[in-house]
Amino acid sequence: MMRPSTTVFSLVLAVALVAADPSIVVTGQLLAYQDGFVFFTTGDGFRVAPGVVIRDAKTGAATKLSPAPRIWARATFDATGTVTELDLSRAALPPEGNFADVMRFAVAASSPAPNPDLLAYQNLATPAPGGGLPAGVSYSGKPVLVTFIVQVPPTTPLTSSVYISTDQSAWNAQAIPMDRIDALHYEITRRYPSGTIFNYLYDRGSLQSEEIAQNGLSRKPRKFVVPDADVRTVSDTVYAWQDQVPGSINQQQPQIMPTPYNPAPFPNLPPNLPPPQPPGNKPPI
Amino acid sequence: MLMLILASAAARAQTTPTTLLYLNAKSINFYYDRFLLEADGNVRLRTSDGFTVTGDAFSMDLKLNRFLVAGHVTVHDASGTVSGAAISDFLDFKRIYFVPVTSVPDRWTFLNGDLVHPAKGRVMPDDAFYFPPITTKPDMTGTGAVVGTKSYVRFIGAVAYVGGVGIPLGSNVISFSSNQYLAQNSLSGATADITWQVAGSPNALTALHLRYDPTYKVYGSVEQHFVGDHEYAILSVNPATRAEKWWNAMLYEKLGSRFQIQSFTQYYAQQNYLQEPRAAQQTTWINATYAFPHSYVTATSQLVNYNVLGPGSLEEPKAIGGNLSHPSFAQITANSFQNKIANLPLYENIYEGYGFAHDTVGSQQYLNGFAQYPQYPPVQVPGLQSYGALCAYQPPTKGNLQYFCPTYTTIYNTVLGFNLFTPSLKLNHPDSPYQQYYFNASLNKQRQWNSLPHYIDNTNTTLTISRQPSRSLHMYAGYEIQNIGDHYINGGYEQCTGPGTTYCPDSFTSFRGVATLRTTSFGFNDVPSPDFNFSLLVRHHEDFPIPVPGLFAFPANNILGQPLYSWWLGQPPYDATADVRFKILPHTLADISRTLYWYGNPYRAQYWQQNFVIQLLPI
Numbered sequence: 001m002m003r004p005s006t007t008v009f010s011l012v013l014a015v016a017l018v019a020a021d022p023s024i025v026v027t028g029q030l031l032a033y034q035d036g037f038v039f040f041t042t043g044d045g046f047r048v049a050p051g052v053v054i055r056d057a058k059t060g061a062a063t064k065l066s067p068a069p070r071i072w073a074r075a076t077f078d079a080t081g082t083v084t085e086l087d088l089s090r091a092a093l094p095p096e097g098n099f100a101d102v103m104r105f106a107v108a109a110s111s112p113a114p115n116p117d118l119l120a121y122q123n124l125a126t127p128a129p130g131g132g133l134p135a136g137v138s139y140s141g142k143p144v145l146v147t148f149i150v151q152v153p154p155t156t157p158l159t160s161s162v163y164i165s166t167d168q169s170a171w172n173a174q175a176i177p178m179d180r181i182d183a184l185h186y187e188i189t190r191r192y193p194s195g196t197i198f199n200y201l202y203d204r205g206s207l208q209s210e211e212i213a214q215n216g217l218s219r220k221p222r223k224f225v226v227p228d229a230d231v232r233t234v235s236d237t238v239y240a241w242q243d244q245v246p247g248s249i250n251q252q253q254p255q256i257m258p259t260p261y262n263p264a265p266f267p268n269l270p271p272n273l274p275p276p277q278p279p280g281n282k283p284p285i
Numbered sequence: 286m287l288m289l290i291l292a293s294a295a296a297r298a299q300t301t302p303t304t305l306l307y308l309n310a311k312s313i314n315f316y317y318d319r320f321l322l323e324a325d326g327n328v329r330l331r332t333s334d335g336f337t338v339t340g341d342a343f344s345m346d347l348k349l350n351r352f353l354v355a356g357h358v359t360v361h362d363a364s365g366t367v368s369g370a371a372i373s374d375f376l377d378f379k380r381i382y383f384v385p386v387t388s389v390p391d392r393w394t395f396l397n398g399d400l401v402h403p404a405k406g407r408v409m410p411d412d413a414f415y416f417p418p419i420t421t422k423p424d425m426t427g428t429g430a431v432v433g434t435k436s437y438v439r440f441i442g443a444v445a446y447v448g449g450v451g452i453p454l455g456s457n458v459i460s461f462s463s464n465q466y467l468a469q470n471s472l473s474g475a476t477a478d479i480t481w482q483v484a485g486s487p488n489a490l491t492a493l494h495l496r497y498d499p500t501y502k503v504y505g506s507v508e509q510h511f512v513g514d515h516e517y518a519i520l521s522v523n524p525a526t527r528a529e530k531w532w533n534a535m536l537y538e539k540l541g542s543r544f545q546i547q548s549f550t551q552y553y554a555q556q557n558y559l560q561e562p563r564a565a566q567q568t569t570w571i572n573a574t575y576a577f578p579h580s581y582v583t584a585t586s587q588l589v590n591y592n593v594l595g596p597g598s599l600e601e602p603k604a605i606g607g608n609l610s611h612p613s614f615a616q617i618t619a620n621s622f623q624n625k626i627a628n629l630p631l632y633e634n635i636y637e638g639y640g641f642a643h644d645t646v647g648s649q650q651y652l653n654g655f656a657q658y659p660q661y662p663p664v665q666v667p668g669l670q671s672y673g674a675l676c677a678y679q680p681p682t683k684g685n686l687q688y689f690c691p692t693y694t695t696i697y698n699t700v701l702g703f704n705l706f707t708p709s710l711k712l713n714h715p716d717s718p719y720q721q722y723y724f725n726a727s728l729n730k731q732r733q734w735n736s737l738p739h740y741i742d743n744t745n746t747t748l749t750i751s752r753q754p755s756r757s758l759h760m761y762a763g764y765e766i767q768n769i770g771d772h773y774i775n776g777g778y779e780q781c782t783g784p785g786t787t788y789c790p791d792s793f794t795s796f797r798g799v800a801t802l803r804t805t806s807f808g809f810n811d812v813p814s815p816d817f818n819f820s821l822l823v824r825h826h827e828d829f830p831i832p833v834p835g836l837f838a839f840p841a842n843n844i845l846g847q848p849l850y851s852w853w854l855g856q857p858p859y860d861a862t863a864d865v866r867f868k869i870l871p872h873t874l875a876d877i878s879r880t881l882y883w884y885g886n887p888y889r890a891q892y893w894q895q896n897f898v899i900q901l902l903p904i
Contacts, residue, residue, distance in 0.1 A: 031355045039384060039390070155729055182725050221465055
């Protein structure tokens with residue numbers, strides 16, 4: 001026979017259990033809804049109650065939406081970890097609850113096993129500019145201010161515009177215009193999500209005026225991985241522009257000097273100036 | 286031709302691994318700003334890795350090179366079929382993450398393409414099954430797509446959206462390859478160009494262009510790219526829909542780590558469709574470079590044939606065009622690397638070259654008019670190669686043709702030059718870096734001896750002082766002296782007649798072929814954030830000969846309206862260029878610039894650059 005105090009305690013406990021809402025609510029984006037399970041984009045699958053209630057997340061009324069990939073859902077779990085209600089929306093729902101609280105309800109046939117791919121790179125330093133992205137490294141994607149400073153050849157005209165062309169913009173030669181900061185340097189600051197990988201080259205506005213390597217050959221694009229940092233400065237040196245290499249097609253030919261009849265680079269001298277003359281005005285044959 | 290074959294063969298043999306993904310779905314959308322490919326409804330994906338996936342939704346980040354199929358997924362390969370909730374393939378890392386649903390869900394990881402032995406229960410990356418948030422409308426839709434990973438996506442039943450209006454294209458290729466050779470193009474500039482890339486692969490791209498320029502108006506062009514890791518071949522005809530056709534071939538090959546050769550050939554034909562040309566010319570430019578440990582040698586040659594039509598094509602009365610000039614030049618030049626001079630804050634590089642130019646005046650040099658047709662009188666040919674020759678004597682005739690003054694048809698030259706420059710030198714040592722001044726100086730000197738006898742001197746000296754007064758501000762002041770001398774050992778420039786007249790202003794009376802341009806510059810730019818930029822460049826020129834308004838024609842601009850030349854004789858003594866860039870869309874900057882030119886006293890004339898230069902730039 002129970003003592004009165006024990007009976008009272010049991011009743012209070014029962015009332016407290018009944019009064020406390022045992023359900024847990026989380027929001028997330030659906031990955032799949034099939035075979036009696038609902039899957040979120042975390043990859044976790046949860047059992048769905050046979051009579052699961054499906055509602056519109058905004059109005060709480062019935063909805064024509066069906067649980068499907070890309071749909072956002074507010075999921076209500078009962079004490080056993082079964083999803084009893086799904087409130088659906090095409091638009092992202094404000095965060096609610098914490099997936100950590102329901103992870104124990106996720107159904108998986110196999111026990112979790114460590115992933116060496118992830119462990120190997122947990123404490124890896126950010127790769128230096130020019131370094132590749134190691135396999136398995138993940139970045140937060142936060143915006144990072146990246147400043148590019150390039151030293152150009154001393155033959156670069158003071159009025160020249162310098163650009164960065166990248167594979168992000170299909171190698172558009174005028175994709176990223178830079179600002180001159182002194183006789184030899186140009187600079188530009190852009191914001192990129194960390195983890196962005198891009199290949200790039202400097203040019204003077206066209207593919208014909210692209211940078212070349214110091215050894216005169218066309219150079220491989222530079223590679224840059226945006227690190228998980230607040231800011232990053234990248235300093236490069238351009239040794240020569242393709243269209244300025246001595247001896248190239250732009251080699252000065254006799255007829256391009258400022259004789260009155262030569263069209264370039266003086267397309268504009270007055271037409272009545274006489275041509276250069278030899279002594280005695282005789283043909284030097 | 287050999288280079289073309291090499292480039293094509295190498296392009297085919299390229300070893301860069303590319304997985305092909307064949308995608309079909311009820312709807313396929315492409316988002317250009319983030320290179321996202323999204324598909325929904327009856328998704329079916331076949332991969333060249335040997336498996337097929339079906340599902341409800343597909344998402345691929347083309348840049349990250351990974352895809353996701355979710356909802357009622359089946360994975361089928363030679364070993365059988367498995368059902369699941371989602372599969373995600375990280376192609377670069379050879380990891381496939383799969384959520385199978387047998388009796389209950391599970392987590393399997395397929396390693397290195399082994400679909401038979403999954404690693405069960407492995408922890409997966411947190412974002413393995415995430416859909417990217419999409420807030421914009423698609424830029425392109427299609428009913429099918431073929432993805433060549435890391436290089437291109439070809440849409441089937443493509444519809445491109447411009448300003449919300451759909452343009453059906455059928456097949457359309459979007460290239461996102463990191464191979465910069467795919468961006469090489471052999472077309473001349475145009476005012477406007479709409480490109481339709483109809484076919485493509487990791488190593489090839491076929492594009493049709495609808496273009497406009499003031500000369501040919503609206504016309505179509507065709508361009509074909511073949512690229513490899515170390516070579517490319519670009520072929521085009523532009524315009525393709527006009528009688529004046531320019532056939533272009535750009536070839537490039539890098540052999541080993543020290544040698545490269547490239548060429549550009551342009552064949553001009555005036556012909557209706559592909560009928561017999563009424564005129565045809567050809568220009569070929571070849572350049573080869575060999576790199577040494579601390580220097581390199583480059584050889585360049587250009588050959589021009591103004592008449593490719595064959596014998597008799599110039600003979601009256603059945604002349605169909607062209608002339609007999611064959612301008613050509615060849616030059617070989619040795620260049621040193623940049624070297625530091627002892628322990629001085631000074632760097633140098635030198636270069637020396639030898640070469641010749643033949644018939645470089647080009648078209649109309651020898652042949653002018655026809656002896657038996659006085660209505661086409663001979664015209665005096667000025668220029669260096671008729672140096673001193675007013676053609677007072679009667680040139681010999683050959684048939685119906687007259688040949689004029691073939692003087693100095695070949696001019697040999699020797700070039701010697703050097704560059705000397707300082708890195709940024711600190712002028713003071715303040716506590717704050719924002720009070721730091723830097724100094725830069727550079728000198729370029731070159732002399733070219735010609736066999737004319739004649740030599741050309743170029744000297745260019747630049748001095749700048751710069752400072753960054755705050756995080757966002759940069760400013761510099763510069764002084765540049767450019768001296769170009771055209772020196773004749775005998776004879777040379779004569780004093781122009783009628784001093785003080787329109788065509789012979791004062792400074793021209795003493796002009797003997799040596800021009801000096803002195804430029805003082807002040808540059809300023811303010812970049813408070815990556816989304817906004819303002820810059821200003823003010824310059825003052827003190828030039829000889831003195832620029833006189835109206836005397837000098839303005840130099841040509843590029844198709845954007847920007848001057849093609851950084852300096853020219855007759856440039857107004859003052860100019861100021863303002864440029865502002867600001868963000869107008871999440872992934873687009875607008876860039877607006879304009880220049881004001883004025884002559885100061887005594888002319889006081891001024892004019893604006895003919896229009897604002899407005900560009901839209903990707904972020």
